[in-house]
Amino acid sequence: MSRGDLTYDRYTSNGSEEWLMRIGPRGGPALLFLPPFFEELNRSRAMLVRTMRALAARGWTCVLPDLPGAGESGRLLEDIGWDDWRSAAFDSASKEVIATVSIRGGCLLDDVLAARGAWRLSPVSGAALLRDLDRTRIADDGATGGYTPSAALRAGLMAATPIENTLVRTVRLSSDRADADHKIDGAPPWRRAEPQSSSELAELLVCDIDTWVRACVAS
Amino acid sequence: MVAALNDDQEVDATLRAVLVDVLGLGTDQVAAFTESTALFGDLPEFDSMAVAGLLSELEERLGILIEDDEVDAEMLENYGRLLTFLRAKALR
Numbered sequence: 099m100s101r102g103d104l105t106y107d108r109y110t111s112n113g114s115e116e117w118l119m120r121i122g123p124r125g126g127p128a129l130l131f132l133p134p135f136f137e138e139l140n141r142s143r144a145m146l147v148r149t150m151r152a153l154a155a156r157g158w159t160c161v162l163p164d165l166p167g168a169g170e171s172g173r174l175l176e177d178i179g180w181d182d183w184r185s186a187a188f189d190s191a192s193k194e195v196i197a198t199v200s201i202r203g204g205c206l207l208d209d210v211l212a213a214r215g216a217w218r219l220s221p222v223s224g225a226a227l228l229r230d231l232d233r234t235r236i237a238d239d240g241a242t243g244g245y246t247p248s249a250a251l252r253a254g255l256m257a258a259t260p261i262e263n264t265l266v267r268t269v270r271l272s273s274d275r276a277d278a279d280h281k282i283d284g285a286p287p288w289r290r291a292e293p294q295s296s297s298e299l300a301e302l303l304v305c306d307i308d309t310w311v312r313a314c315v316a317s
Numbered sequence: 318m319v320a321a322l323n324d325d326q327e328v329d330a331t332l333r334a335v336l337v338d339v340l341g342l343g344t345d346q347v348a349a350f351t352e353s354t355a356l357f358g359d360l361p362e363f364d365s366m367a368v369a370g371l372l373s374e375l376e377e378r379l380g381i382l383i384e385d386d387e388v389d390a391e392m393l394e395n396y397g398r399l400l401t402f403l404r405a406k407a408l409r
Contacts, residue, residue, distance in 0.1 A: 273334035285337070289370045
């Protein structure tokens with residue numbers, strides 16, 4: 099299969115098989131994408147895939163796992179605990195993975211691979227994600243788009259904050275006042291109910307990820 | 318994670334940025350908002366589902382918590398009321 103093509107593979111975590119999507123050559127230096135959670139993933143998916151394709155064109159193998167209970171996973175979200183997601187982030191990383199690329203809630207998982215570089219976009223606390231999920235439920239008369247996290251997942255999320263280590267680069271949108279190593283212009287796709295063109299934002303992300311990870315590897 | 322706010326103008330700028338980012342409104346349109354510009358029930362983009370995302374983003378960016386019982390149609394009625402509510406939360 100030629101460079102840039104998309105394939106689906108399996109990985110095993112806690113005894114169950116989950117899907118992961120790969121864009122780029124098998125066996126090359128790889129970036130593990132740790133996706134946003136719940137509805138934020140659906141809203142961000144087009145941007146994620148566009149970013150992965152553009153990084154593949156620059157020679158990176160980009161891997162996006164389905165977390166257990168999310169995406170095409172055969173398991174039910176109701177049966178998933180926080181430790182399942184932590185384990186899945188670790189188990190989905192092949193030895194070729196040299197850095198993680200995490201968006202929003204995904205940044206709460208990248209410390210399981212702390213030896214690798216961790217590039218983060220708009221990290222958020224688990225408590226803030228739960229507040230948003232519960233608020234959406236109220237606004238939508240009890241329907242959270244089907245997201246019903248277990249008590250164990252809620253408890254883990256409630257306590258989770260992004261872990262700082264020396265190999266982290268934090269990027270935020272320029273309209274976000276919070277501290278960051280770098281700010282880029284763009285609107286947060288994870289907040290938009292309406293689909294939007296994501297090409298400009300993706301290109302800005304690609305440039306920063308590519309430059310930073312190469313510098314990480316070289317140092 | 319968010320530095321303390323000490324300035325009315327910063328809350329105003331953050332609210333305008335969030336309206337652009339979350340509702341997809343034009344920067345020029347939002348820059349022209351005055352205290353009496355009607356929001357909830359008047360702007361088509363400002364519906365009940367959008368309110369959830371808007372409040373969550375404001376919480377994150379201003380470092381505040383907004384309780385459900387504090388949210389009503391009056392607080393969201395116009396730009397001035399929403400800004401006053403946020404200033405009281407963020408600057409105390």
